[in-house]
Amino acid sequence: MQLEILTLPCLKDNYAFLAHDPVTGATACVDVPEAKPILTALRDRGWTLTDIFLTHHHGDHIDGVADLVAATGARVTGAKADAHRLPPLDTAVVEGDTLMIGGVTGRVIDVSGHSVGHIAFAFPGAVFTGDSLMALGCGRLFEGTPAQMWASLSKLAALPQDTLVCSGHEYTASNARFALTIEPDNPDLISRADRITRDRAQNIPTVPSLLSQELATNPFLRAHLPEIKAAVGMPDAADDAVFAEIRARKDRF
Ligand code: ZN
Ligand code: FE
Numbered sequence: 001m002q003l004e005i006l007t008l009p010c011l012k013d014n015y016a017f018l019a020h021d022p023v024t025g026a027t028a029c030v031d032v033p034e035a036k037p038i039l040t041a042l043r044d045r046g047w048t049l050t051d052i053f054l055t056h057h058h059g060d061h062i063d064g065v066a067d068l069v070a071a072t073g074a075r076v077t078g079a080k081a082d083a084h085r086l087p088p089l090d091t092a093v094v095e096g097d098t099l100m101i102g103g104v105t106g107r108v109i110d111v112s113g114h115s116v117g118h119i120a121f122a123f124p125g126a127v128f129t130g131d132s133l134m135a136l137g138c139g140r141l142f143e144g145t146p147a148q149m150w151a152s153l154s155k156l157a158a159l160p161q162d163t164l165v166c167s168g169h170e171y172t173a174s175n176a177r178f179a180l181t182i183e184p185d186n187p188d189l190i191s192r193a194d195r196i197t198r199d200r201a202q203n204i205p206t207v208p209s210l211l212s213q214e215l216a217t218n219p220f221l222r223a224h225l226p227e228i229k230a231a232v233g234m235p236d237a238a239d240d241a242v243f244a245e246i247r248a249r250k251d252r253f
Pocket of ligand 2: 061
């Protein structure tokens with residue numbers, strides 16, 4: 001891992017992340033639910049914020065940007081498609097664009113679904129997914145279609161398996177209860193759910209998680225598998241239709 005990553009609880013159940021390049025000293029903050037915990041962490045570490053990366057336009061991911069920019073002067077990067085509803089951007093990006101945290105290069109992935117224009121930031125060893133791929137879950141479809149979200153998740157699923165998935169919320173315990181309704185006999189899921197219960201009882205964050213773990217247990221990444229299709233009674237359906245059914249069940253859960 002070239003980047004040092006700090007997970008910062010914000011608001012009620014949000015996470016922001018600091019990603020620090022120890023070689024150059026550059027530090028990026030991904031999403032800004034509120035400025036205070038981020039400024040505290042920067043001060044504690046002695047890190048200087050150089051960049052702010054925004055995954056999407058929802059208030060619980062951007063409401064602290066103005067305060068954080070005022071305090072640090074960091075450059076703000078977000079999706080070109082969402083520039084009209086994000087705080088003022090210094091850099092507007094589209095899928096495939098590269099970004100730097102000091103000397104470490106990442107790239108932008110369009111992960112529309114939760115919102116249209118939602119982006120993820122993929123760096124060596126870590127991907128920042130906001131409300132697209134989440135620990136044992138995925139964001140609710142406010143703007144995009146199930147097919148769009150399935151395509152977005154499939155791009156994330158193709159990243160190296162040892163990638164850390166840095167997502168925007170602590171929803172994992174409830175996601176685990178839902179996942180067990182889809183795959184009650186998946187041994188990896190059963191042991192992960194036990195671990196989540198123990199961690200949450202001690203207020204330990206379950207985010208970030210490993211992509212390999214998500215591929216083995218997250219029902220929203222598994223809609224293409226015959227055992228999942230059978231489990232939801234859709235053995236011959238297309239992958240995105242199975243994803244849509246699982247997402248609809250979660251909405252009712
Ligand atoms: Zn959101
Ligand atoms: Fe959110």
